[in-house]
Amino acid sequence: MKKIAFLGLDAAGKTSIITAISKRFGFEETVAKLMPTRRIARDTFKFLGLEFSRLDFGGQRIYRDDYLKHPEKFLSGIDLIFYVIDAQDFDRYIEAIDYLEEVLLFFKETQEDVMVSILFHKFDPQLVDNIEINKRILTLKQALTRYSNHFDIFFFETTIFDIKSIMDAFSSGLSMLFEKMEMVSNLFSEISKNYSTILISLFDAKGITIGEHYRPHLNIREKIRIYSIYLEAQKRIINENRTLFEFSDKFESGERFSGVIEVLKFGNLNFYLLFIIEEDEKDLEKTVTLMDKIEAAKPQMENLILQIIQ
Numbered sequence: 183m184k185k186i187a188f189l190g191l192d193a194a195g196k197t198s199i200i201t202a203i204s205k206r207f208g209f210e211e212t213v214a215k216l217m218p219t220r221r222i223a224r225d226t227f228k229f230l231g232l233e234f235s236r237l238d239f240g241g242q243r244i245y246r247d248d249y250l251k252h253p254e255k256f257l258s259g260i261d262l263i264f265y266v267i268d269a270q271d272f273d274r275y276i277e278a279i280d281y282l283e284e285v286l287l288f289f290k291e292t293q294e295d296v297m298v299s300i301l302f303h304k305f306d307p308q309l310v311d312n313i314e315i316n317k318r319i320l321t322l323k324q325a326l327t328r329y330s331n332h333f334d335i336f337f338f339e340t341t342i343f344d345i346k347s348i349m350d351a352f353s354s355g356l357s358m359l360f361e362k363m364e365m366v367s368n369l370f371s372e373i374s375k376n377y378s379t380i381l382i383s384l385f386d387a388k389g390i391t392i393g394e395h396y397r398p399h400l401n402i403r404e405k406i407r408i409y410s411i412y413l414e415a416q417k418r419i420i421n422e423n424r425t426l427f428e429f430s431d432k433f434e435s436g437e438r439f440s441g442v443i444e445v446l447k448f449g450n451l452n453f454y455l456l457f458i459i460e461e462d463e464k465d466l467e468k469t470v471t472l473m474d475k476i477e478a479a480k481p482q483m484e485n486l487i488l489q490i491i492q
């Protein structure tokens with residue numbers, strides 16, 4: 183069983199993130215009512231047929247002191263850390279780094295292997311263009327790169343107001359534990375060279391991404407639009423227990439797109455393959471054959487999934 187830990191100061195947003203990941207839709211009310219986590223909250227989940235244990239380390243001072251006093255008891259055996267920092271709370275950046283430093287010291291000393299994903303959380307939509315917070319985060323990242331000599335470290339900006347930002351960070355973190363997973367995104371990137379794809383994505387029944395490729399240079403509005411369509415399609419195919427779901431819509435610019443989402447079954451595991459492509463309005467026939475061609479990529483896809491889950 184793989185062990186995943188959420189660590190960070192109190193009120194950083196760890197439990198909110200875990201709640202969002204497990205619910206994915208309609209979690210706002212639960213998150214608004216969260217109380218500080220006492221000690222460590224545990225649950226388990228399955229991904230790619232493997233069992234994962236998820237530990238939510240309450241971040242209040244008394245608990246932190248306890249973990250650091252007996253790190254062999256609390257930290258040993260962790261495969262992946264999501265270290266959550268409240269990006270809005272500049273006054274506690276130093277405290278946040280100090281805690282991370284002490285946690286990582288244990289892994290350095292024991293030479294235990296651990297992957298580290300650092301989430302700059304509460305990076306809310308209205309802050310995306312805020313110069314001050316962007317500068318502060320950048321400085322913090324620069325300070326944190328000193329750990330990359332010893333650890334695999336990755337950075338993400340997340341916010342509870344954009345579930346995709348959280349799912350992306352979580353999926354990318356998990357993908358570090360599966361060597362072959364990057365082959366999926368590589369394949370998508372190859373496929374997209376031949377067709378006018380906007381997005382190709384493979385995800386599981388929990389909405390965890392296994393591989394993904396976006397058309398480069400999508401502007402932020404298009405990206406948000408695609409995200410929301412992606413989520414809606416995901417919700418429908420999973421909740422309505424369908425095997426195929428097709429849709430067609432347009433951007434504000436008027437550019438049209440078509441999408442298809444399909445279930446791939448492996449024993450009792452379901453995977454979902456999503457394609458969104460540019461529509462050729464003058465030649466709808468072309469769009470149809472494009473879909474057929476993408477269908478043709480399915481066997482390759484299935485082959486890859488089999489390799490990963492074995």
Ligand SMILES: Nc1nc2c(ncn2[C@@H]2O[C@H](COP(=O)(O)OP(=O)(O)OP(=O)(O)O)[C@@H](O)[C@H]2O)c(=O)[nH]1
Nearest residue numbers: 192193194195196197198218219240241304341342
């Ligand atoms: N603005 C904003 N607030 C958030 C976000 N995520 C969580 N919060 C709020 O932050 C507060 C703390 O969230 P928790 O998830 O309880 O924090 P925690 O890290 O689990 O805290 P401890 O359990 O004490 O370690 C809550 O009031 C949340 O509603 C976010 O993305 N943006």
Ligand SMILES: [Mg+2]
Nearest residue numbers: 196197218219
């Ligand atoms: Mg908590």
